[in-house]
Amino acid sequence: MYRNHTCGELTLANVDNIVILAGWVQKVRKLGGGMTFVDLRDRYGITQLAFNRSVDEELYEQANKLGREFVLQVTGKVQERESKNPNNPTGDIEIIVSEMVILNASDTPPFTIEDETDGGDDLRMKYRYLDLRRNIVRGNLELRHKIAFETRRYLDERNFLEVETPVLIGSTPEGARDFIVPSRMNPGEFYALPQSPQLFKQLLMVSGFDRYFQIVKCFRDEDLRADRQPEFTQIDCEMSFVKQEDVLEMFEGMTRHLFKKIKGIDLPAFPRMTYEHAMKYYGSDKPDTRFGMEFVEIKDLTIGKDFVVFDSSEYVGAICAKGAATYTRKQIDKLTDYVKRPQIGAKGLVYVRCEEDGTLKSSVDKFYDQDTLKLWAERCKAEPGDLILIICGETEKAQKQLCELRLEVGEQLGLRDKNTFSCLWVVDFPLLEKDEELGRYFAKHHPFTSPKEEDFALLDSNPGAVRANAYDMVINGVEVGGGSVRIYNSQLQNKIFSVLGFSEEKAQAQFGFLMNAFKYGAPPHAGLAFGLDRLVSLFAGLDSIRDCIAFPKNTSGRDMMIDAPSTVEQEQLDELHLKVTIIDKT
Structure with a gap:
């Protein structure tokens, strides 16, 4: 040996x-x-x-x-x-x-195999098999194993069955972009790689499996960022004869089990927050509730003082940064530059500094006197030593900009501690969102999400106001899981397809197999999916999901180690009856 x-x-x-x-x-x-x-x-x-x-x-x-x-x-x-x-x-x-x-023997490695390595990201990705020797990276993979193992244990003890679903499926262009796979045996026809096992897990409920789960690879051909990869792993689950509360209770229990078993942390019960509340007070459907600094609307306190910027704005919102009156003008200018970046798009930033002697100093004090500024401070519950920061504009855009500002200030003030975990459920999402350019509605979640019963009548009169039986689990401002109660009635499903602008022929062509299955006794069912990569990165305190995936892609979707994607031989293309044309985008 x-x-x-x-x-x-x-x-x-x-x-x-x-x-x-x-x-x-x-x-x-x-x-x-x-x-x-x-x-x-x-x-x-x-x-x-x-x-x-x-x-x-x-x-x-x-x-x-x-x-x-x-x-x-x-x-x-x-x-x-x-x-x-x-x-x-x-x-x-x-x-x-x-x-x-x-x-x-070994050649001298291109970077040091230590926790604090001298290798850059691209170099470490090219030699990923060496990078995985480092304790810090291997530890992330060991953590991933433990989370997956405990997930299986928890679900198995509650009668869930792990069932594999197909990887080669039909394309469903209503969601994100599919990865397309040509079929050699069926010239001119294509498979797609699954964005999720959604349709198959619903069919398993029709089949009477009652409780299903799968730790499964999913694929989306989308632009990448820190928390997104072209292939990712879901903890995918579905249950029959349940309502929303049953699902929330089951998977809140699973999350609390994982935190207790893996990190030794006892989490309190998860609060519920409506989508409307989250957007109004945090400007995000995945609010980071480790700290306060909720939005305060002050539009009514700003009008009539000849400050055109506020007067002409639909929305004027503020946040109060406790103890931040010590911010220098240079620091505030940096925050202004931050929110004016193209990625955020604010036109500017107004501040009110609450001095220790009770006076208020503002970037707009030539328009607003001390009495008016005090009204702002009272509404924001600002005290001496605090800093009020204000953004204005169109309501939805300004709230998103204020959200980015809130997170940045929270980071600067040390309020986003990676060892503190604040969990909640966001519920009552809109069922639909309208594309004004196309003049049609799209499903906010997916077209199989059930509307809330009390909103059924609005499907004809005001579809945009219909709320969904949908829910997201949010931890520290990260959406780690989400799902919905499903439609299990053919008539209601047809109605939703109609509101989404599907003709009967299109609905039958894309989803006929599911609608036909519903005719044979579909039970009430609901489910959700967790992003395993995101869950592991939260447990590990990572800013990116990349280091909790064994062989990830870079931000261009490339595997630096095996140099994929790559060109293939013409013979392979001929067998697939494909002709490749390279378009010069310049």
């Missing part, structure tokens, strides 16, 4: 034992005086190897020729260390090596 112990398990209890270890060379330390120490690393930890010239000169010389990442097998006796390392679980012992086999 190559080893009888790992590099992370030996302690003083093993002193005088003869052990065999195998692993990679982390570091070689040549101390002079005939002593060389080698740190040997495997997945489980690091053990110090000792080579003494006076004991075995040949082994000592071999040790001095070792390089980083050489793969070794060593045999030796466990000995108590004179100089212990309290930061290493094996830091009380070392191995006096009697035999060593170099299983494989």
Whole structure:
């Protein structure tokens, strides 16, 4: 055998034992005086190897020729260390090596295999198999395993069945862009990779499976960002004979179980917040509730003072940053530049500084006197030492801009602690959203989401006001999961398709198999899906989901390691009856 112990398990209890270890060379330390120490690393930890010239000169010389990442097998006796390392679980012992086999030499790696590496993102992605040797990255993958394992345990104990659904399906262009796969055996026809197993899990409910889950790969051909990859993993779930409250209770329980089991944290019950409330007070349907700083509308207090910017604005909203009156003019100017960036698009930023002596200093005090500014401060519940920041414009745009400002200020004030977790459910989403240019409605969630019963009548008179039986779980301003109660009645489903502008022929062509299945006794059902990548990144305190995925893509959707996507041979294209035309976009 190559080893009888790992590099992370030996302690003083093993002193005088003869052990065999195998692993990679982390570091070689040549101390002079005939002593060389080698740190040997495997997945489980690091053990110090000792080579003494006076004991075995040949082994000592071999040790001095070792390089980083050489793969070794060593045999030796466990000995108590004179100089212990309290930061290493094996830091009380070392191995006096009697035999060593170099299983494989290694070129010098392009970056250091350490927690604080000198490798840039692109370089580490190109050599991802080396990056995965680093403790910090491997730890994220181990965390991912634990979360997936505990998820399976929790759901299995509650009678959920794990069922695999197809990866090659039909295209559903109503959602995000599909990845398309040509069919060789059916020339001119295409599969799509699933954006989610939505239709199949609903069919499993029709099939009587009652409770389904799957930890499943999904695919969306979208532009990338920190929390988005072209392929991602969902914890996908569905339940029969349930209402919204049953689903929220089940999966709030699962989330609390994961936090307790993985992080040792007891979470309180998750509050519920309506979509309307979230947008009005946070400007986001995924509010970060680790801190306050809710929006305050002050439009009615600003009019009639000849300040055209406020007078001509549909909305004037403020946030109160507690204790931030110490912000300098330079800091406020930086915040102004931040919200004026094209990605945010605000035209400017107004401030009111609440001085300790009770006076108010503002960037618009030539238009507004102290009495008016005090009215603003009272409504914002501002006290001496606080800073009021104000943005105006069209309501929806200004609220989104104020949301970005709130998050930035919260970050600067240290209010977004990654070790604090604030969870909530956002409910009562709009069922539909209207594209004014196209003059038609689109499903906010997906076309199988049930409207709230009390809003059924609005489908004819005011579709935009219809609320959905939909819900999102939000943790620290990140949507980690979402779902809905599904439509299980063919007549209601046809009505929704009609409101969405589907002809009977189009609805039948795209979703006929589901609608036909409903004719054979579909039960009431509901479900949701968690983003496993996002959940793991939250647990790990990461800003990006990339480092909790074994082999991720970069921001251009490329796999730097295997250089994909890539061109293929013309013979392969011919077999698929495809002709590729490269369009010069310049």
